[in-house]
Amino acid sequence: MLLPVASVPEPGEPDALESCVRMFQEGEYAQALEAADAALGSAPTGSAPSCPSCERAALGGLAGLARQALGDGDGARQAFEAGLGCAAVREDAGASPRVTLLAVLVARQIVTSAEAAAEASPDMMAGLGLARALAEAAAADEPGDDALRELAARARDAGWALLERRAEALLGRRELDEAHRVIEEALQSPELPPGRRDALREVLWTSVTGEVGRFTGQALESAGDVSEVLALMDRAEEAVRRMPPDALTAEQEEDLRRRLWWGHTKLGVERIEGGDPEAALPLLYRALGLPDMDAERQAQTRRALARALEAVSQRVQEDVERLLGAGDHSGAEARGQALCRAIDEAFEQGLSQEELTDAVAKRQHVMALIAGVERA
Incomplete structure (x- = not known):
């Protein structure tokens, strides 16, 4: 669930975002997080926003990246979700070129981290949602910039790639129900690219055929009575019945x-x-x-x-x-x-x-x- 925009305090210093980006790039994650939290918390309660929502969203992204680097996945997810809530608010004037540039740097860092991740996590998926929103907002302000549209597409594709890797990891751990839930939700999305749809179906196909083959093989090797063999074949049939509708x-x-x-x-x-x-x-x-x-x-x-x-x-x-x-x-x-x-x-x-x-x-x-x- 997205955190309410009002729950994220207003950023204060005009150069706070730039300072946070610099500290993060230099590996000063704790300092970057402290500065981002301080900037987001500097405005009095109930006051009007002191800078465009794009800057607030980027600060939320920096806070999320810093928390990820410090091992706080849940805190990172909340920061990314709060940033996404800010990104959903668009000002008529748009963000300044400086803020847009810094926001794009944040989005690119989120996407790069996600592309290198071994498996999807809630904070990683939330971060990609924010990265996509930041890139799409920047592309709307600069419609002729192909690099911005490419970054938004990278964010979308990285999310699907992570989801595919998550499904594979769940299946590898034999967490079949959760894996099928993840795949079914993805297959129901109208945004899922055809290539990814085919890849997820192939992951599911490989899993279920492996299960059927495993139980059938055990049944063929069984020296027990027919009830034991039937029980193994029941499990093979159950693996097929658990398949999400229209997944194959x-x-x-x-x-x-x-x-x-x-x-x-x-x-x-x-x-x-x-x-x-x-x-x-x-x-x-x-x-x-x-x-x-x-x-x-x-x-x-x-x-x-x-x-x-x-x-x-x-x-x-x-x-x-x-x-x-x-x-x-x-x-x-x-x-x-x-x-x-x-x-x-x-x-x-x-x-x-x-x-x-x-x-x-x-x-x-x-x-x-x-x-x-x-x-x-």
Whole structure:
């Protein structure tokens, strides 16, 4: 939130800004801050401004720069925001050439510092807002000066670059929700340049594909039961669901769906080939239920499901024959009912009678075996 303009006292000495700039350039940050604060605090409460708002804004910028140099990020942010509040007030006469020159020096220093920063911070972003305002005010007074317009553009671009680096740092620390919030806010800004928009989308894309790949890889390497594998794939799907709306292109969204489909299907097929077809079923049903899957991928998943159910049916048939041979009719009946439920679920998921021909035939055989024992 911007500090009210009235909360920043009026500057006093006419040469205060120039003195503060000199002290800052000489590395006398504490002295520059003291002088800026003294100048801003010299006017009596309620008095009229003793100099143009541009000078007050530049003094606020100097105070912010000095506080940054002294490690006071919160104080720097407040000083920059107060300066921005002053910059918003334009006098008809405009600032003097001397004040404009000094204000531009302050703006350039803020931009240079921000361009060298590793990551965005609230004080840095506030400073860039002030730098842009100072440069744009100077450019309005000197419409033929291309360097001033370039400085304002540098301030805008530095802000977007810092935001991009902040998003990358948050993602690197796995602070995904905050990173997505930062990126979503940027993508919603009409001022975001197309190149930066594409770069932020690429940052987000790299992050989410990395998350999906990481969880899918852990699931593939897992020696645990299917519930553990499903939990890992849940986390992969959650990484996709957390994506801000309209953050990705249609092609990127399609690729994410393909990655999730591949992970679930691959895990299901591995369970079949590993001799555990029953564990394959929930994974393959997940793959089949993913939205907007093309016909070819759906067909692959359906074939894998039919294969899994045929293997389940074969295993149940063998179990039932063994249990009946041992006189365990209730156990055989429980296995038969489990097979019936598995096949019924397949029908509910959309598989056809033709796709399940072999599984259905085995179910009929299993139930006939059980019924034959009952009649006997």
